[in-house]
Amino acid sequence: MSTPARILVVDDEHSITDLLSMALRYEGMDVRVAHLGRQALEAMGTFRPQLIVLDVMLPDLNGFEVLERMSRDMAGTRTPVLFLTARDTLDDKLRGFTLGGDDYMTKPFSVEELIVRVRAILRRVHGDDDDGRLELADLRLEEESHEVFRGTTAIDLTPTEFKLLHYLLLNAGRVVSKSQILDRVWNYDFDGNANVVEIYISYLRRKIDSLGPPLIHTVRGVGYTLRPPPES
Amino acid sequence: MSTPARILVVDDEHSITDLLSMALRYEGMDVRVAHLGRQALEAMGTFRPQLIVLDVMLPDLNGFEVLERMSRDMAGTRTPVLFLTARDTLDDKLRGFTLGGDDYMTKPFSVEELIVRVRAILRRVHGDDDDGRLELADLRLEEESHEVFRGTTAIDLTPTEFKLLHYLLLNAGRVVSKSQILDRVWNYDFDGNANVVEIYISYLRRKIDSLGPPLIHTVRGVGYTLRPPPES
């Protein structure tokens, strides 16, 4: 990682900006927060972010207006945007933006997924070396195509299973607790109990560990970890 | 360790703050104590801790309110927090904090474990040189992955066995008494008899000393110690 990526997070809900600034900082990014469209515009000039996480609904200007003024101010290159929107406000306009390299997510989202997308955008724009492929022993996960293989057999995962495996792979060799998993992989407003994690671990095992030596290990009283099988 | 880490411990129970300030000071840290949210806020400004151990339930403000006011005062970087909470009060809000590198423990905890976590946070934030690997002769314990090896063979330990070995390794070469072990490794409210220590030492020996020259030694009338085998 050369110089940390600069991200501007714009949302009027403090709980969201807190959540995201913490999570993105934890990922080693340089984060600035704005709660109003005007603040966002100002930060554009001073902070010069490489990516904006932008709530569509803001008290003063909406996300599109912010973008419009932005491109009026800064001639030339446009900063990529990851829009946040309520599920039921899903504007058709938004869909159009994905064409331009922008992306969007509906609230409530999972932090894991948001970070995946932030990284994907940065990778595209900045031509990062990271190729979005995660591997452990003969297990392979392709971020772009959303495909998972064990050896040569393709494994079909549901969205949640995929996110969970992705998170485990990112932390391969480290034990992650059930609550860490819950925080990252599930939507931030999920308030069910940690038993879901066990259940999805169980699903993953059925699909992945049945094809070879087990990679998913329970560390009793602590959490779960992905570990390559012992060489023999 | 260059300059001692500054830790602020906030809890209204004096027995807890006493216990922790003693243990953390013994670890070479610079400890300050507060018993109320207001005191904590004040200490933030004057003491500028690098980490806060914060009880969620305080008489005046709760832990979250303390944090909120804190981040209002100090713009920018937030001090990492290790929350303490009663097991049955396990607030959903807490869950979200593990995202930002914060962590939490439920009371009653073991001092040993608390110190492990404090160190883990400091290591992350301050990029400590300590890599969380403990070694003695051919015995190796990895904190991150919770793995233990003797030579190349992996050793499977239960949570208590792991904590005990961890403590012994931290004090390798020094004799620790059974009551010291009981105080550090077991939850602070444990009131069973000291024979458990003997039992767990026995378990460890079976798993560890059976694989090579013995490393765990009894010092009759005093306690136990970990010592490398004599070269030969």
Added chain:
DNA sequence: CCCGATACTGTGAGATTTCTGAGAATGAGA
């Protein structure tokens, strides 16, 4: 070498944690 003190460990009951099957709820797409 004997004896009391101290430490070790086999057995097993009870507690805790994790796993998983069955099925209800949800939501997307036909």
Added chain:
DNA sequence: TCTCATTCTCAGAAATCTCACAGTATCGGG
């Protein structure tokens, strides 16, 4: 609206862990 895939709850089963008890072994001083 119906269908199907998916998510998630519930609760019992299974696995694992903790710890007390008590008998045995070991140590070290006399």
